[in-house]
Amino acid sequence: MSHQDLFLTFTVAENRKENYRAQTLVLDAPLPAAQPGQFIMAWLPGIGEKPFSVAAADPLTLTIAAVGPLSEALCRLPIGARLWARGPFGQGFKLEGKKLLLVGGGYGAAPLRFLAQEGLRVGAKVCVCLGAKTADDLLLAEAFRSLGCTVWTATEDGSAGLKGLVTGAVEAALRDFRADGLYACGPKPMLLALVELCRKHELPGQFSWEALLRCGLGLCGNCELDEETCKAAGIPTGWLTCKDGPVSFLSSPGR
Amino acid sequence: MSDLSCNFLGLNLRNPLVLASGVLGTSPGLLERVAACGAGAVTAKSCGPEPRAGHANPISVEWAGGVINAVGLTNPGLKDEVPILREAKARLRELGVPLIASIFAPTVDDFGRMAAGISAAEPDLIEVNISCPNVSDDFGTPFSGSPETTAAVTRKVRENTNLPFTVKLSSNVPSIARIALAAEDAGAHAITAINTVPGMLIEARAASPVLSNRVGGISGWAIKPIALRCVAEIRKAVKLPIIGLGGISTGQDAAEMIMAGATAVGVGAAVMQRGPQVFALIAQELDDFMNAEHYPNLEKMRGIAIR
Ligand SMILES: Cc1cc2nc3c(=O)[nH]c(=O)nc-3n(C[C@H](O)[C@H](O)[C@H](O)COP(=O)(O)OP(=O)(O)OC[C@H]3O[C@@H](n4cnc5c(N)ncnc54)[C@H](O)[C@@H]3O)c2cc1C
Ligand SMILES: Cc1cc2nc3c(=O)[nH]c(=O)nc-3n(C[C@H](O)[C@H](O)[C@H](O)COP(=O)(O)O)c2cc1C
Numbered sequence: 001m002s003h004q005d006l007f008l009t010f011t012v013a014e015n016r017k018e019n020y021r022a023q024t025l026v027l028d029a030p031l032p033a034a035q036p037g038q039f040i041m042a043w044l045p046g047i048g049e050k051p052f053s054v055a056a057a058d059p060l061t062l063t064i065a066a067v068g069p070l071s072e073a074l075c076r077l078p079i080g081a082r083l084w085a086r087g088p089f090g091q092g093f094k095l096e097g098k099k100l101l102l103v104g105g106g107y108g109a110a111p112l113r114f115l116a117q118e119g120l121r122v123g124a125k126v127c128v129c130l131g132a133k134t135a136d137d138l139l140l141a142e143a144f145r146s147l148g149c150t151v152w153t154a155t156e157d158g159s160a161g162l163k164g165l166v167t168g169a170v171e172a173a174l175r176d177f178r179a180d181g182l183y184a185c186g187p188k189p190m191l192l193a194l195v196e197l198c199r200k201h202e203l204p205g206q207f208s209w210e211a212l213l214r215c216g217l218g219l220c221g222n223c224e225l226d227e228e229t230c231k232a233a234g235i236p237t238g239w240l241t242c243k244d245g246p247v248s249f250l251s252s253p254g255r
Numbered sequence: 256m257s258d259l260s261c262n263f264l265g266l267n268l269r270n271p272l273v274l275a276s277g278v279l280g281t282s283p284g285l286l287e288r289v290a291a292c293g294a295g296a297v298t299a300k301s302c303g304p305e306p307r308a309g310h311a312n313p314i315s316v317e318w319a320g321g322v323i324n325a326v327g328l329t330n331p332g333l334k335d336e337v338p339i340l341r342e343a344k345a346r347l348r349e350l351g352v353p354l355i356a357s358i359f360a361p362t363v364d365d366f367g368r369m370a371a372g373i374s375a376a377e378p379d380l381i382e383v384n385i386s387c388p389n390v391s392d393d394f395g396t397p398f399s400g401s402p403e404t405t406a407a408v409t410r411k412v413r414e415n416t417n418l419p420f421t422v423k424l425s426s427n428v429p430s431i432a433r434i435a436l437a438a439e440d441a442g443a444h445a446i447t448a449i450n451t452v453p454g455m456l457i458e459a460r461a462a463s464p465v466l467s468n469r470v471g472g473i474s475g476w477a478i479k480p481i482a483l484r485c486v487a488e489i490r491k492a493v494k495l496p497i498i499g500l501g502g503i504s505t506g507q508d509a510a511e512m513i514m515a516g517a518t519a520v521g522v523g524a525a526v527m528q529r530g531p532q533v534f535a536l537i538a539q540e541l542d543d544f545m546n547a548e549h550y551p552n553l554e555k556m557r558g559i560a561i562r
Binding site: 006007009043045046048050082086214216217218220221222224227236238243 | 278280281309311313314315316318458460465524526527530
């Protein structure tokens with residue numbers, strides 16, 4: 001008889017503060033099959049279950065912004081507490097080329113951290129642009145720097161880096177970093193702006209989209225990306241964020 | 256090449272494979288994608304009178320025997336469902352794939368209102384879901400639990416629509432044949448069987464059921480033997496065409512279901528394992544099986560195992 005675990009059980013080994021509302025949870029075991037851009041469904045019984053990007057796979061690491069009941073409970077987990085997860089799920093990023101431009105908004109920095117690690121490991125140069133409302137909201141900037149990435153930041157109020165949206169930082173970075181491809185994760189308006197930017201610069205792009213995920217199995221249909229976004233980003237309609245995504249590919253920009 | 260075409264209540268299906276209700280939802284984009292992936296017909300997610308958000312996560316977990324779910328009948332409610340189905344129907348017509356609407360309701364009278372209301376979207380067929388294990392009456396029994404309530408809902412639907420309809424049954428009864436007979440006598444045009452099988456899974460190291468709803472419905476290959484038995488019993492009891500489903504994931508599974516007496520074959524959980532392209536894959540495997548076993552068409556295979 002074979003026994004299949006329904007959820008994987010992890011224990012919190014380290015819980016690090018990243019900013020006023022975000023924590024990084026380092027767990028006690030690796031998730032060996034995980035690729036950058038993939039996610040797990042993290043479960044706290046009685047509280048909830050939601051998708052979180054793999055921020056590092058060995059050991060499994062999550063970076064979580066406390067914005068609601070589940071994310072707050074996860075951020076408060078003490079060392080030694082358990083949490084449960086299914087996954088890894090989804091289509092992650094594909095590492096292509098030797099000069100990677102990573103663009104993150106909000107918790108979007110989490111999967112990019114894993115991607116940066118993998119990129120640097122295979123000898124690529126990695127430039128990271130991070131956007132946030134204020135300096136306090138910036139996430140993982142120091143972590144990217146200590147990995148060895150060049151980091152640009154943009155804040156809407158100008159309290160850190162360039163003033164304005166992250167697209168401004170991307171334009172600035174591209175002036176002396178001739179990227180082979182752009183890899184982005186963040187809110188939808190940011191991704192749509194970056195799709196246009198990739199078209200303008202004829203730059204291949206990979207975009208990780210957010211949707212309300214329910215089953216995570218490609219079964220319930222809840223996480224279908226809306227048709228307007230699909231059309232704007234060159235994605236076929238009926239696209240399931242949990243299974244076909246979360247990463248979409250814009251491989252022939254300019255058209 | 257065998258002939259996979261399937262006549263279901265006068266609808267011409269290019270193959271007998273039907274998307275099961277609740278799998279991939281109701282959006283025109285997803286139903287269109289499933290049709291483009293080779294389904295013979297598609298069923299929308301069950302819709303009720305009012306919008307429902309459904310249960311909290313976890314709503315669905317994979318396990319060794321398939322999947323357990325308690326989505327909780329997430330749906331936009333009748334008023335918003337009708338234009339969505341109209342749009343879906345328009346897109347499916349282009350592809351020559353029939354649309355099956357699915358309805359549920361809390362009372363017999365509401366089933367009548369749902370049947371009348373959903374008819375405005377002009378689906379090719381209505382599936383009447385009286386067997387969802389995840390929402391139930393005050394006594395915890397779905398309408399499909401007794402011949403009397405099955406007949407009452409069926410009669411009410413018959414009075415409220417001119418469209419053909421199929422009644423979807425649960426395996427979780429002492430005699431599914433008696434339930435099917437009650438539906439036939441009360442005017443149903445077809446039977447769909449089976450819905451998910453009530454169950455529970457516990458994550459031992461969390462000392463907790465895995466679903467927020469605690470209990471849910473089992474689907475996938477673990478329930479195939481139950482589904483085959485149910486369809487065979489229904490086939491022997493009634494003359495109505497049957498959409499047989501439960502654990503069908505390969506062409507040979509589909510052949511078994513037809514051999515048990517099903518007219519068409521539903522596919523649900525297998526979409527998780529093999530993706531939306533599962534329909535083209537099963538159709539090809541069914542064709543290969545029929546060629547190898549010398550069945551020129553579905554009719555020659557239908558019910559052959561239970562004669
Ligand atoms: C593929 C995928 C990967 C994800 N990866 C991560 C990750 O690595 N780290 C992470 O923190 N989250 C991630 N999320 C979001 C996460 O799944 C939850 O949506 C989030 O934690 C909120 O859940 P909650 O139950 O705590 O709060 P909810 O009650 O669901 O939300 C509370 C409020 O906060 C808003 N909100 C939700 N997310 C954010 C946000 N990021 N910033 C600001 N407001 C927000 C909601 O709209 C709501 O108004 C990911 C989502 C997806 C689809
Ligand atoms: C996620 C999920 C949601 C479902 N939702 C519905 C539903 O809304 N209405 C319904 O009649 N059946 C629903 N079902 C049951 C299926 O239509 C089908 O009867 C059952 O899953 C058995 O078939 P399978 O083993 O091929 O999945 C659902 C099943 C799953 C897995």
